[in-house]
Amino acid sequence: MAVSNHLPCYDPAFVRQLFDEMAATYGVMNLVSSFGFARRWRRQCIRAVPIRPGDRVLDLMTGMGEILPDAGRMIGSDGSITAIDISSRMCQEARRRASDRVPCPVQIIEADVLSIDLPPGSADVVLSSFGLKTLSSDQIRTLARRVHDILAPGGRLSFVEISVPRSYWLRVPYMFYLRRVIPVLGALFLGNPDNYRLLGVYTGAFGDCSDACRAFAEAGLEVEPVSYFFGCATGVIGRKS
Numbered sequence: 031m032a033v034s035n036h037l038p039c040y041d042p043a044f045v046r047q048l049f050d051e052m053a054a055t056y057g058v059m060n061l062v063s064s065f066g067f068a069r070r071w072r073r074q075c076i077r078a079v080p081i082r083p084g085d086r087v088l089d090l091m092t093g094m095g096e097i098l099p100d101a102g103r104m105i106g107s108d109g110s111i112t113a114i115d116i117s118s119r120m121c122q123e124a125r126r127r128a129s130d131r132v133p134c135p136v137q138i139i140e141a142d143v144l145s146i147d148l149p150p151g152s153a154d155v156v157l158s159s160f161g162l163k164t165l166s167s168d169q170i171r172t173l174a175r176r177v178h179d180i181l182a183p184g185g186r187l188s189f190v191e192i193s194v195p196r197s198y199w200l201r202v203p204y205m206f207y208l209r210r211v212i213p214v215l216g217a218l219f220l221g222n223p224d225n226y227r228l229l230g231v232y233t234g235a236f237g238d239c240s241d242a243c244r245a246f247a248e249a250g251l252e253v254e255p256v257s258y259f260f261g262c263a264t265g266v267i268g269r270k271s
């Protein structure tokens with residue numbers, strides 16, 4: 031896969047191939063390279079909005095279904111989860127995790143979230159962890175409109191993404207770590223260092239969730255920004271009135 035040093039590529043076919051290639055190493059790399067923070071931020075993302083027994087949850091860009099067990103426990107056997115990811119290898123892992131560890135019905139759909147065709151009002155909660163950075167600003171606006179349509183009235187949303195901290199003293203070492211150290215760790219864990227380098231490029235271009243927060247507000251949702259660990263991750267939480 032050709033990797034640009036400067037500009038991330040937002041073509042869904044490129045992103046699909048990137049994550050198909052990373053699927054074998056993503057789980058362990060994610061845990062080790064984030065020192066466990068990724069797991070903590072996912073939990074904070076889920077707990078940032080009310081999730082009730084029986085809710086219908088939609089997990090966008092589910093990856094290996096990392097948040098499915100926690101979300102499943104919160105909604106119980108009366109709830110249901112639909113999880114979407116564009117990468118077939120990630121979906122395979124998500125199906126495995128869902129069948130082992132989730133107490134409610136789970137449907138894993140291999141699809142582009144920008145063109146999903148789910149019925150209006152069919153989700154009580156929309157969640158998403160670490161999927162926004164590989165979307166362009168325009169794509170995030172498309173996604174925000176879809177989330178608005180799919181959420182039932184009173185439905186909640188919570189998104190989280192790795193971000194560039196505002197503080198200079200944190201930003202410089204953190205971005206050095208994302209751009210230079212993580213690719214080396216990727217190589218150590220038998221991943222392709224270029225793919226892991228690209229994640230740092232996407233994060234640098236993404237910045238933080240402030241633009242996504244504006245996009246969800248433009249789509250008609252009541253939203254507010256959230257910051258996790260001094261802005262090393264940020265999020266958007268909100269509801270459809």
Ligand SMILES: C[S@@+](CC[C@H](N)C(=O)[O-])C[C@H]1O[C@@H](n2cnc3c(N)ncnc32)[C@H](O)[C@@H]1O
Binds near residue numbers: 091092095096120158
């Ligand atoms: C960094 S991973 C995050 C996975 C997981 N949610 C987590 O918490 O680790 C981003 C995921 O988003 C998926 N993705 C990116 N763009 C997508 C799109 N347009 N439609 C569906 N999935 C997409 C990728 O395939 C990948 O599995």
